[in-house]
Amino acid sequence: MNLEDYKGIWIFVEYTEDKISELTFELLGIGRRLADKLKVELSSVILGHNIKCDLNLLFHYGSDKIYKLDNKHLEVYRTIPFTDALEYLVNKYRPEVLILPATSIGKDLAPRLACRLETGLSADCTELDIGPDGNLIQKKPSYSENDYITILTPNHRPQMITIRSKIFTPQTPDPNRTGKIIEEHLELNESENWTKILEIIEEDQEDANIQEAEIIVSVGRGIKKPENLGLIKKLSSCINASIGASRSIVDLGWISHYHQVGLTGKTVKPKIYIACGISGAVHHIIGMKSSDFIIAINKDPEAPIFQVADIGIIGDLFEIIPILIDKLTIK
Amino acid sequence: MKIIVCIKQVPETNNIDFNPSDLTINRSHVNGIINPFDLNAIEEAVRIKEKFDDVTISVISMGPPSFEKTLKEALTYGLDSAYLISDKLFAGSDTFSTAYILAESIKAIGDFDLILCGKHAIDGETGQVGSEIAENLKIPQATNVKKIEFHENKKIIKVESDTENGYRVLEVKLPALITVNKEINVPRIPSFKDARKALKIPIIKWDLGKLKNIDKTKIGLTGSPTKVVNIEKFQKKKDTKFISGTPNEIVNELYQILKDKHVV
Structure with a gap:
C-alpha cells in the first residue's frame, strides 16, 4: 500500500x-x-x-x-x-x-x-x-x-x-x-449474505432523548428504591430537565435503559448536569464529564463524582431536593 | 446444529474503587470475569440447545493461559467444548488482528451454524470484533440483538436488532454471526449437575503451532493496523466548590446558582 x-x-x-x-x-x-x-x-x-x-x-x-x-x-x-x-x-x-x-x-x-x-x-x-x-x-x-x-x-x-x-x-x-x-453508480447483486429487513419498529421514547437535553437531572443508587423516583421526576419537571440514570439502577430495572448515562449508555453534554445520589463509577463519569456545569449531591464526601463536579453538595438528597422543589414551585 | 460462542475475560469492574489522588482504578483486588454480554451469548446458546435436538456448543476465547479459568467457568453453563487460543505472538493484537485469529481458529474447529458474541466487552467497549469475525468468515451478521427466533427449517433466523429509537426485525440466513445485548435473556446460575460435568471437559489449547494457516504479518503488536502510542492520565481534578450548611441554607445557595445559570 x-x-x-x-x-x-x-x-x-x-x-x-x-x-x-x-x-x-x-x-x-x-x-x-x-x-x-x-x-x-x-x-x-x-x-x-x-x-x-x-x-x-x-x-x-x-x-x-x-x-x-x-x-x-x-x-x-x-x-x-x-x-x-x-x-x-x-x-x-x-x-x-x-x-x-x-x-x-x-x-x-x-x-x-x-x-x-x-x-x-x-x-x-x-x-x-x-x-x-x-x-x-x-x-x-x-x-x-x-x-x-x-x-x-x-x-x-x-x-x-x-x-x-x-x-x-x-x-x-x-x-x-x-x-x-x-x-x-454500482451494480449490487443480492447474495445469501444479505439480511432481509422484515420490519423497522420505532418506539415511543417517553422524554428520554437525553442527548439533546440542555439540563439533565441524573439519579443513582442513592435514590434507594424505585418508588422514590417520583422525587427526581418532580424536580426535573420543575426545571425542564431530562432524566438520566446510572447503570446500577438501569440494571436493577428501576428505569429504562434509554435513560442510562455512561459507558454502556449515552454520552451527554448538557449545559447543566445534576447528579443525585450517584457515586460516580468510572462508567458513569465517562458519559457525563464533558457537561458544561456539574452539580453533585451525595452523602459520601469521598464519592468520586465530586472530583468532576463544579458544585459539590455533601448531603442527603431526601432532605435537600424536596426543599428545592418547594422553592422552585413557589418562586 | 453447531453453535460457537466467543467470550472475553474482562476485569471485574462493578466493585471498582478509585485511588482518590488521581482517579485511577485501584487494581489490587480486581478479578477476571466473563464479559457480562458474553454471558448473555452463552445463555442464548444454552436455550437453543434446550429447545432443539442435536445442538452442540463450543466456547472460544483468545488470551493468555490464565484465561483457562474463565473458560472452565463458561463450561459450567452446560457447554460441550472449550478452546483457548493462546500464543505469545498474539499479545498486543488489536480488534482487526484478534478477529482474524479467532476467525482462523473457528475455521479450524470446523462447520458451524451460528456464532454468538456479546455486543461488546465492558473493558474496551469497541464492539468491533464480532463484525470483523463475520467479515473474515464471509457470513452475514446482525449486531446488538435482543431476540433470536428460528425458522422451522433451522436454516434461517429472525432477529430483533436494537437501534437508537427502536429496533429492526431482520431475517438472516445461517451460518451467521449474531452479537447480543443484555435484553435477550437473563443468564442462569449454572446447575450443580452441569458444573460437575464441566469438570470432566478438558480445555483445548491451540497456539500458532496448531493454527498453521495464520499469517504472522497480520497478528500481534506488529501486525495490528492500530497502534497505541501513548497513555496519559485524563482526569484533571476540578476545583469543586462545596456548599455546606443546613438543608435550607444549601437550597438557598443552590437556587441562586440555578438562577445565575438561567435554569430558573
Whole structure:
C-alpha cells in the first residue's frame, strides 16, 4: 500500500427520511478542522435510494465534495450492500481518513468495512489531531484504566474511526458555501449474505432523548428504591430537565435503559448536569464529564463524582431536593 | 446444529474503587470475569440447545493461559467444548488482528451454524470484533440483538436488532454471526449437575503451532493496523466548590446558582 495515494477526509452521512443527522454535522465540524490542517478536501459520502435530504447543507457545514451513490438496494441500511458500496468508493477515490458515526448503523458497518479494507478502526474517539508526519492522532478514553490512550494507524489507509454524538461541535453553517456532487453508480447483486429487513419498529421514547437535553437531572443508587423516583421526576419537571440514570439502577430495572448515562449508555453534554445520589463509577463519569456545569449531591464526601463536579453538595438528597422543589414551585 | 460462542475475560469492574489522588482504578483486588454480554451469548446458546435436538456448543476465547479459568467457568453453563487460543505472538493484537485469529481458529474447529458474541466487552467497549469475525468468515451478521427466533427449517433466523429509537426485525440466513445485548435473556446460575460435568471437559489449547494457516504479518503488536502510542492520565481534578450548611441554607445557595445559570 502506498500511503501517498490516499488523500482527503471523508465523512459518512447518516440521515432519516429527508433529514441529515445532527451527528453528521458534528463530524463535518471536526473533519473540516482536520482537512484544513492537512490542506486536503473534506468530502461527504452518502448512500441511499432516491435521497431526498438537502445535500447543500453538507456544503454549508464544511464539505467540499459529496460522493453520492444511489442504488435501490441501498434504500435502507443493510450490512453487506453498504459495505460493498463503501468499499467500492474508498478503493476508487482513496481517502486517507474515513469517519463514521458511532450509532447503531455506524457500529455495525465500520468494523465490517475496516476488516474488508484490511485497515485499522478506533471506536469512540474524543480528540483528534494531525501529527507532524500527517498521521491522524486518535485519542479516546480507555474505559478500564481511566486514562486517555493515543492511537495511530501508521501503515494502513484509510485511517478509520467512529465518533459518538455530542463529542464535537458543528461549525456555523455558511449558506454561501457550495461544492461538487459526484454521482456514482454500482451494480449490487443480492447474495445469501444479505439480511432481509422484515420490519423497522420505532418506539415511543417517553422524554428520554437525553442527548439533546440542555439540563439533565441524573439519579443513582442513592435514590434507594424505585418508588422514590417520583422525587427526581418532580424536580426535573420543575426545571425542564431530562432524566438520566446510572447503570446500577438501569440494571436493577428501576428505569429504562434509554435513560442510562455512561459507558454502556449515552454520552451527554448538557449545559447543566445534576447528579443525585450517584457515586460516580468510572462508567458513569465517562458519559457525563464533558457537561458544561456539574452539580453533585451525595452523602459520601469521598464519592468520586465530586472530583468532576463544579458544585459539590455533601448531603442527603431526601432532605435537600424536596426543599428545592418547594422553592422552585413557589418562586 | 453447531453453535460457537466467543467470550472475553474482562476485569471485574462493578466493585471498582478509585485511588482518590488521581482517579485511577485501584487494581489490587480486581478479578477476571466473563464479559457480562458474553454471558448473555452463552445463555442464548444454552436455550437453543434446550429447545432443539442435536445442538452442540463450543466456547472460544483468545488470551493468555490464565484465561483457562474463565473458560472452565463458561463450561459450567452446560457447554460441550472449550478452546483457548493462546500464543505469545498474539499479545498486543488489536480488534482487526484478534478477529482474524479467532476467525482462523473457528475455521479450524470446523462447520458451524451460528456464532454468538456479546455486543461488546465492558473493558474496551469497541464492539468491533464480532463484525470483523463475520467479515473474515464471509457470513452475514446482525449486531446488538435482543431476540433470536428460528425458522422451522433451522436454516434461517429472525432477529430483533436494537437501534437508537427502536429496533429492526431482520431475517438472516445461517451460518451467521449474531452479537447480543443484555435484553435477550437473563443468564442462569449454572446447575450443580452441569458444573460437575464441566469438570470432566478438558480445555483445548491451540497456539500458532496448531493454527498453521495464520499469517504472522497480520497478528500481534506488529501486525495490528492500530497502534497505541501513548497513555496519559485524563482526569484533571476540578476545583469543586462545596456548599455546606443546613438543608435550607444549601437550597438557598443552590437556587441562586440555578438562577445565575438561567435554569430558573
